[in-house]
Amino acid sequence: MSLKGLKPTLFRISTKLTLAYSMVLILSSTLIFSFLYFQITHSLQGQERAILESKLDEYANRIEVSGMADFKQFFELLQKYDRDSALMVEVYGNKSEVIFAHEPTPNFNINKDLLISELNKHGEMSFEFSLPEVSSTEAVLVMGRNLKNGERLVVAKSTEGMGQQLRYLQKLFWWSLVPVALIGFLGGLFLSNSTLSPVRDLINSMKKIERGSLSTRVPIGGSDDELEELKLLFNKALDKIENLVNGLKEAFDHLAHDIRTPVTRLRGRAEIALTSEGDVESYREALQSCFENSDKILSFLQVLTDITEAENRSKKLKIEKKFISELVSEIMDLYGMAFEEKEIIVTQKLDSHDWAMVDPRLISRVIANLLDNAHKYTPPGGEVIIETINQTESVILKVTDSGPGIAAEEHSLIWQKLYRSDKSRSEYGMGLGLTFVKAVVEAHDGKVNIKSPVKDGRGTEMEITLQKMA
Incomplete structure (x- = not known):
C-alpha cells in the first residue's frame, strides 16, 4: 500500500486520538512502575543494610565481650543450626591477616585482594562498600567495623536474591505492558x-448540504459539551444561510419585477416611436418617457450601491456637527405639500x-425615506409626529404615523433588501428604503428600532439613534 493510500487512515483525527490515548496510558504506566520499582529497590536495599x-x-x-575464642565456638555451633549461612564473616588482624573466616552457603566469591585494598582505605569506626562477585554480574554488600583491639570485623552478603526479585518485577512489568497497550488502544x-x-x-x-439540501440540520444530543455547542452554532449558521439564500431568491424575484416594469415601459414607448410616423412632439414625449424610466432604473441601482457601500463601510463618511431639527425642516419643506394634499x-x-x-447628505436621505413611508401609509386625514430627543451622548429621531401598522413577525424582515409586506404591495416602491436607513444609521454607529402597532392596533413608530461623538 502506498503512502497516498495510507494517509486517509493514518492521518485521521480518530487514529491520532487513539494512538495518543494509548501512548499516554503506556507512558503513565511506565512512570508509575518506575516509581514503584525505585521504592521497592530502595526498600530492599534498606532491608539488606539493616x-x-x-x-x-x-x-x-x-x-x-567474650573474646575471639568464644566467637569461633559460636560459629562452630552455628553451622549445626544453619543460622546466618548466607553471610560471609571474616576477622582481620593488624597486618590484614585473616584471623577468622566463615564462608557463606551458598558460596559467593569476591576478590580478596580487592577486599583488603578497600579495607585499608577505610580507617573510620564503621564503613560500608560494594564489591562485584567473581564470575557474576551481582554485587556483594560489605559492612565492617574497627574493633577496640585493632582487629577489623567484616560482614558481607550477596545481593543476588534481591536482584532476582527485581528482575522478576521487571519481567512482570513487560508482560503486563502488553494488556495495558491493548486496553489503551481499545x-x-x-x-x-x-x-x-x-x-x-x-x-x-455538510455532504448533504453540498448535494443541495439546505434544510439539513445536525442532530443535537443531550450533552452540554463544547462539541454540542458547536453543533448548535452550526445549525444557527445554517438557518441564517438558508434564510439568506431564500431571501436572495425572493430578492431577485422582486428585483426582476421592479426593474421589468420601467424596462417594459421604456421598450414599449421606444417601439411605438419607431413603428409610428408621428410628429416631433410625439418623439419628444417618447424620449421623455424613456428618460424617466431609465432614470428610475439608474436610481434603483444607485440605491443598491449606496446600501452596499454603507453596509461594508467602504465609503468614507463626511462627518460634521449638524442639528437634526435643521435637516428635518429642510426635508419637510419638500414634503409639506404632499402631506397637505392628503390632509395629513x-x-x-x-x-x-x-x-x-x-x-448631512446621507442622514437627510434617511429622514426623507422615513417621511416618505409615513406619507405613503398614513391614510388621508391621519397624523404624523416627528420628534427629536436630545440626550447626553446621542440624539433620538422618531417618526410616528397613524397607518395600518406592521405585524410583529415582520419587524425583523422590513430591514431586508427588497422586502415589502403585504400591506405595502399596493404602494409603489423599490423595497429598499428601510434597508438604506438601517445601513446608513449603523454606518454612523447608530441604532434603528421599530414599534408597531402604536395605539389601538394601528400606527408605526420608526426610531433612529445617532451619536454625538463620531
Missing part, C-alpha cells in the same frame, strides 16, 4: 469514536439642541 548492621553489632559485641478507539461522533454528524450534514396633520416636536456628528 540485616548486615544488626549482625555486625551482634558479632562485634560478642568479640569484644479505550482510545472507543473514546475517539464517541468524542468525534458530533464531528462526523457535521461532516455528514404633521406635528413637529423638535429639540433645539439635537446636534449629532453625521454625514
Whole structure:
C-alpha cells in the first residue's frame, strides 16, 4: 500500500486520538512502575543494610565481650543450626591477616585482594562498600567495623536474591505492558469514536448540504459539551444561510419585477416611436418617457450601491456637527405639500439642541425615506409626529404615523433588501428604503428600532439613534 493510500487512515483525527490515548496510558504506566520499582529497590536495599548492621553489632559485641575464642565456638555451633549461612564473616588482624573466616552457603566469591585494598582505605569506626562477585554480574554488600583491639570485623552478603526479585518485577512489568497497550488502544478507539461522533454528524450534514439540501440540520444530543455547542452554532449558521439564500431568491424575484416594469415601459414607448410616423412632439414625449424610466432604473441601482457601500463601510463618511431639527425642516419643506394634499396633520416636536456628528447628505436621505413611508401609509386625514430627543451622548429621531401598522413577525424582515409586506404591495416602491436607513444609521454607529402597532392596533413608530461623538 502506498503512502497516498495510507494517509486517509493514518492521518485521521480518530487514529491520532487513539494512538495518543494509548501512548499516554503506556507512558503513565511506565512512570508509575518506575516509581514503584525505585521504592521497592530502595526498600530492599534498606532491608539488606539493616540485616548486615544488626549482625555486625551482634558479632562485634560478642568479640569484644567474650573474646575471639568464644566467637569461633559460636560459629562452630552455628553451622549445626544453619543460622546466618548466607553471610560471609571474616576477622582481620593488624597486618590484614585473616584471623577468622566463615564462608557463606551458598558460596559467593569476591576478590580478596580487592577486599583488603578497600579495607585499608577505610580507617573510620564503621564503613560500608560494594564489591562485584567473581564470575557474576551481582554485587556483594560489605559492612565492617574497627574493633577496640585493632582487629577489623567484616560482614558481607550477596545481593543476588534481591536482584532476582527485581528482575522478576521487571519481567512482570513487560508482560503486563502488553494488556495495558491493548486496553489503551481499545479505550482510545472507543473514546475517539464517541468524542468525534458530533464531528462526523457535521461532516455528514455538510455532504448533504453540498448535494443541495439546505434544510439539513445536525442532530443535537443531550450533552452540554463544547462539541454540542458547536453543533448548535452550526445549525444557527445554517438557518441564517438558508434564510439568506431564500431571501436572495425572493430578492431577485422582486428585483426582476421592479426593474421589468420601467424596462417594459421604456421598450414599449421606444417601439411605438419607431413603428409610428408621428410628429416631433410625439418623439419628444417618447424620449421623455424613456428618460424617466431609465432614470428610475439608474436610481434603483444607485440605491443598491449606496446600501452596499454603507453596509461594508467602504465609503468614507463626511462627518460634521449638524442639528437634526435643521435637516428635518429642510426635508419637510419638500414634503409639506404632499402631506397637505392628503390632509395629513404633521406635528413637529423638535429639540433645539439635537446636534449629532453625521454625514448631512446621507442622514437627510434617511429622514426623507422615513417621511416618505409615513406619507405613503398614513391614510388621508391621519397624523404624523416627528420628534427629536436630545440626550447626553446621542440624539433620538422618531417618526410616528397613524397607518395600518406592521405585524410583529415582520419587524425583523422590513430591514431586508427588497422586502415589502403585504400591506405595502399596493404602494409603489423599490423595497429598499428601510434597508438604506438601517445601513446608513449603523454606518454612523447608530441604532434603528421599530414599534408597531402604536395605539389601538394601528400606527408605526420608526426610531433612529445617532451619536454625538463620531
